[in-house]
Amino acid sequence: MRLAWDLQEYDELILxxxxxxxxxxxxxxxxxxxxLDGKVRPPRSNGIPxxxxxxxxxxxxxxxxxxxxxxxxxxADRTSPPLGIESTGRGNAPDADAPTRAHRLxxxxxxxxxxxxGIHAESSHPVVTDExxxxxxxxxxxxxxxxTSNNSAEGCTADETVSEKRTLxxxxxxxxxxxxxxxxxxPQNSESVEQNRTRGMxxxxxxxxxxxxxxxxxxxxxxxxxxxxxxEKGGVATAIDVLEALRDSTVIDANGIAxxxxxxxxxxxxxxxxxxxxxxxxxxxxxxxxxAKELQEAADRIERAARTTSQLADRAxxxxxxxxxxxxxx
Amino acid sequence: xILAVAGGKGGVGKTTLAFNIxxxxxxxxxxxxxxxxxxxxxxxxDLHDVLAGxxxxxxxxxxxxxxxxxxxxSLSGSRAADLSRYRKTxxxxxxxxxxxxxDCPAGLRTDVGVPLAISHGVLLVVTPxxxxxxxxxxxxxxxxxxxxxxxxxxxxxxSETSExxxxxxDWQSGRQLAIDELADVFGAPVTSIPNDPHLERSVRTxxxxxxxxxxxxxxxxxxxxxxSIRACRS
Numbered sequence: 001m002r003l004a005w006d007l008q009e010y011d012e013l014i015l016x017x018x019x020x021x022x023x024x025x026x027x028x029x030x031x032x033x034x035x036l037d038g039k040v041r042p043p044r045s046n047g048i049p050x051x052x053x054x055x056x057x058x059x060x061x062x063x064x065x066x067x068x069x070x071x072x073x074x075x076a077d078r079t080s081p082p083l084g085i086e087s088t089g090r091g092n093a094p095d096a097d098a099p100t101r102a103h104r105l106x107x108x109x110x111x112x113x114x115x116x117x118g119i120h121a122e123s124s125h126p127v128v129t130d131e132x133x134x135x136x137x138x139x140x141x142x143x144x145x146x147x148t149s150n151n152s153a154e155g156c157t158a159d160e161t162v163s164e165k166r167t168l169x170x171x172x173x174x175x176x177x178x179x180x181x182x183x184x185x186x187p188q189n190s191e192s193v194e195q196n197r198t199r200g201m202x203x204x205x206x207x208x209x210x211x212x213x214x215x216x217x218x219x220x221x222x223x224x225x226x227x228x229x230x231x232e233k234g235g236v237a238t239a240i241d242v243l244e245a246l247r248d249s250t251v252i253d254a255n256g257i258a259x260x261x262x263x264x265x266x267x268x269x270x271x272x273x274x275x276x277x278x279x280x281x282x283x284x285x286x287x288x289x290x291x292a293k294e295l296q297e298a299a300d301r302i303e304r305a306a307r308t309t310s311q312l313a314d315r316a317x318x319x320x321x322x323x324x325x326x327x328x329x330x
Numbered sequence: 331x332i333l334a335v336a337g338g339k340g341g342v343g344k345t346t347l348a349f350n351i352x353x354x355x356x357x358x359x360x361x362x363x364x365x366x367x368x369x370x371x372x373x374x375x376d377l378h379d380v381l382a383g384x385x386x387x388x389x390x391x392x393x394x395x396x397x398x399x400x401x402x403x404s405l406s407g408s409r410a411a412d413l414s415r416y417r418k419t420x421x422x423x424x425x426x427x428x429x430x431x432x433d434c435p436a437g438l439r440t441d442v443g444v445p446l447a448i449s450h451g452v453l454l455v456v457t458p459x460x461x462x463x464x465x466x467x468x469x470x471x472x473x474x475x476x477x478x479x480x481x482x483x484x485x486x487x488x489s490e491t492s493e494x495x496x497x498x499x500d501w502q503s504g505r506q507l508a509i510d511e512l513a514d515v516f517g518a519p520v521t522s523i524p525n526d527p528h529l530e531r532s533v534r535t536x537x538x539x540x541x542x543x544x545x546x547x548x549x550x551x552x553x554x555x556x557x558s559i560r561a562c563r564s
Contacts, residue, residue: 046471047438098476099417102443105475109364109441111405 001030001062001088005081014038016082017071022062029093033057033086038076052093054104057083059093214277221270224251228267231260331563332420332430333357334449334478337456338465340436343486344455345369346533347523347552348433351453353396353538354556355563357429360399360420362445364408365435367401370536376400378407381415387422395536399423413444420448429563438468446473451481451562453555454516458485458507463515470516482558483520484551485512523551 002021007014014036022028034040034057042053052058053072062068074082096104227249230242246263247255254262335348345361345368352359361369361377372392375385377399392398402408424430432445446452452473456466470480512520523529526548529539540549 047468048471048475051475098447098478099413099444102447102476103413103440105472106438106440106443109435109437109439110409110411111365113409116405116409 001028001085003032003083003085005083007078007080007082009078012075014074014076014078014082015071016074017069018083019067019069020060020062020085021067023065025064026090027061027063027092028088028090029059029061030088031057031059031086031093032070032083034072034074034083036074036076036079036082038074041073041075043071049105051095051101057086061091061093217273218277220251221274223249224263224266224270227251227263231263331428331451331559332424332432332449333481333559333562334432334434334446334452334473335455336434336442336446336452336469336473337454337462338436338438338467338469339456339462342455342457342462342466343484343523344436345433346529347453347455347484347486347555348431349396349398349533350529350538350540350552351556351559352398352429352431354540354552355429355431355559356427357431358391358397358399358423358427360423360430360432361401362432362441363401363435364411364441365405367403369398369400369433369533370394371400371403376402376407377419378402378404378411380419381411381413382407383412383415387419388426391423391427395541396538397427413440416444417448420445429559436465438472442469443472443476446478447476449478451559452478453481453559454483456483456485456512457487458512460507463507463512467515479562480516480518481562482555483512483516483518484555485509485520485522487523487525521551521555524548 002023003018004021005016005018007016009015016034016036018032020030020032022030039055040053040057042049042058044050052060058070058072060068060070095101227242227246231239234242243256243259246252246259252259252262252266333351335344335351337344345363348359349369351357359369361367364378364381367376370392372394374392375390377390378401379385380387380390380399387399390399392400420430420432432449434442434445436442446469452469454466454470454473456462466483473480507515509520509522524547526539526543526546528537528543528546529548531537532539532542539546540552543549
């Protein structure tokens with residue numbers, strides 16, 4: 001097998017073309033491995049990579065004493081040689097079964113870990129294969145115009161959107177949490193106060209976690225609002241700069257006019273989400289006030305009990321039994 | 331037979347058709363939308379549980395008016411799903427129930443590719459809008475790459491009197507294509523499913539169209555499609 005290659009650069013993209021010659025009198029296959037530091041962007045038919053291609057290279061069959069050409073694009077720095085022969089064999093290229101090919105061709109469907117771990121995903125022991133992990137790390141394999149286009153950017157914003165929605169969901173659930181309702185009950189004695197205090201500490205942890213999520217949601221909404229205000233006030237003169245900044249941010253998932261429309265939609269959605277947060281924060285304040293009042297009452301009771309105890313102690317100290325007199329009598 | 335109902339674009343009526351085809355072919359409809367399930371859900375285990383190795387495929391069949399394998403709706407369930415269990419799951423159901431209709435999700439990711447790769451054939455669902463057709467063409471290409479034969483193409487949401495309307499320009503979604511143009515695009519006969527309010531409600535009310543409106547045009551088209559599917563099975 002003889003390999004000849006050529007390399008052309010177009011901006012940041014490298015186009016690799018190669019010719020493989022099979023001088024043998026029999027049909028053979030060859031595995032060509034990409035050496036460039038980037039994922040292979042293979043030739044496609046209706047958006048689907050042609051058979052034999054995967055993220056690292058291609059396996060092709062070459063008829064006896066024939067030459068076959070291949071080509072692919074790669075976003076990477078120039079390296080020489082850009083590809084090499086990894087293995088060869090006699091006959092047709094071995095073909096993996098269809099589900100394996102599906103795994104090689106397509107990006108993973110899995111929701112990102114971050115979208116789930118904020119809640120209690122770890123307890124569900126998600127099964128993530130190495131292949132899936134690799135798929136996630138190289139998201140953007142099919143970023144040339146098919147429905148999974150701009151995966152890296154899309155993945156990022158989609159994650160955040162899901163995370164935001166879960167945050168909201170979490171907050172909604174939070175209003176009905178039994179742990180919080182515990183504080184609305186009047187403590188019966190000091191023991192129950194202690195139990196409630198312990199529960200309250202666990203609740204505090206959860207609340208802190210939720211506060212983090214809320215602040216994340218709010219900070220993203222705040223950034224979108226800032227972009228919106230700049231676009232509204234600055235007019236056409238500064239619109240291009242603002243749109244560029246918007247494109248570089250991760251608060252929306254589209255560019256240009258589409259990004260603008262997306263921003264408009266997100267702002268409408270932010271309005272609803274923020275209003276729900278207002279309700280939620282007011283409810284939290286009421287709940288905390290109730291809790292403070294109950295704690296105050298419990299503290300007052302304990303103080304009263306302490307005063308009684310102290311009086312008893314004083315009385316105990318003041319008592320002087322007439323032991324000697326009674327001894328003399330006996 | 332395992333038949334994938336796919337189309338690339340969301341909202342074209344894949345679930346509705348999968349449910350009604352399952353009813354007509356005495357099959358089991360499997361909700362394979364691991365991220366956003368559509369088919370009705372009972373109280374028992376679901377496809378998430380099966381793909382996570384927590385349940386047997388047969389115990390997930392919800393025996394409603396149409397047998398359904400529902401899918402969970404949680405993100406953690408979706409993450410825990412191991413697609414390598416798909417083959418065993420679908421073939422186990424096929425062995426017991428003969429026909430399995432897999433309602434694939436939208437998009438072109440592994441959650442579509444793996445069921446397609448396991449299926450014996452694919453029924454493409456489109457609407458006449460160019461954007462839906464473009465997505466369906468990609469799905470057909472994927473099915474071809476994964477050796478799933480094209481059993482048919484169903485074109486949803488076409489009004490019964492729209493043969494002339496279909497030639498009009500729709501500025502919102504681009505030009506709609508006539509049935510024969512669609513057949514040229516896909517290289518296969520296209521079955522036009524006319525709008526029918528009973529059809530739209532069928533999944534929600536769990537009543538197949540062929541039961542509530544057996545004489546409607548849409549029911550006749552669904553029976554036609556089901557006959558083609560049965561022919562592939564035998």
